[in-house]
Amino acid sequence: MSRFLTLFSAATLTASLGLASAGGAQPMGNGLVSLPSSYSVGETLDRVASAAQALDFGVAARINHAAAAQKVGLELRPTEVLLVGNPKGGTALMQCAQTAAIDLPVKFLAYQDAAGQVWLTYNDPAYLMSRHNASGCNEAFAKAGGALKTIAMNALK
Incomplete structure (x- = not known):
């Protein structure tokens, strides 16, 4: 499949899944889906x-970047990453x-951004499909x- 068709397929997939416009999503234009959260970063x-x-x-790991920054005398607004996986689904992608x-x-x-808004962000699978030239x-x-959309939406209820 040509690079154009792969990108077209990724854009079509994004639109069909509603990832870029999922309930209050902030389109990032760089393969990220960001949704506002009414909870703290930790919650x-x-x-x-x-x-x-x-x-x-x-759950594979949880990384608290703000706590790590504090350990070396630096400040960072609340920022955490959670790694989750499903071997059946992940293997299919690989x-x-x-x-x-x-x-x-x-x-x-x-x-938490400078205005105090908490955001939940993840990679758009349609973008990953294009990034890795995963045709077919x-x-x-x-x-x-x-x-991923179900996880995000259920978490933000």
């Missing part, structure tokens, strides 16, 4: 972990394009996109 990721586990995703492994397990970022894998990436 947002606690809720993501619960929503992910309900869909048979395991079978399509093995380089997708660099983006797995899936990362959910929760951060629309179904696998669409399924991943649906799962």
Whole structure:
């Protein structure tokens, strides 16, 4: 499949999944989906972990960047990353394009911006499909996109 068709397929997949416009999403234009959260950064990721586990995703790691910054005498607004994965779904993506492994397990970022708004951000699977030139894998990436959107929406309820 040509690069143009892969990009077209990724754009079509994004539109069909509603990822770029999901309930209050802030389109980033760089493959990220960002949604406002009414919870703190920590509570947002606690809720993501619960929503992910309900869909048979395991939690691989949680990284508190603000706490790490504080340990070296620096300040950072609340910023945490949660890595979650589902080997069945992730393997399907890697079978399509093995380089997708660099983006797995899936990362959910929760951060507080300068105005105090908390955001939940994750990679758009349609963007990842294009990034890794995964042709003929629309179904696998669409399924991943649906799962991530469900996790995010359930966490932000």
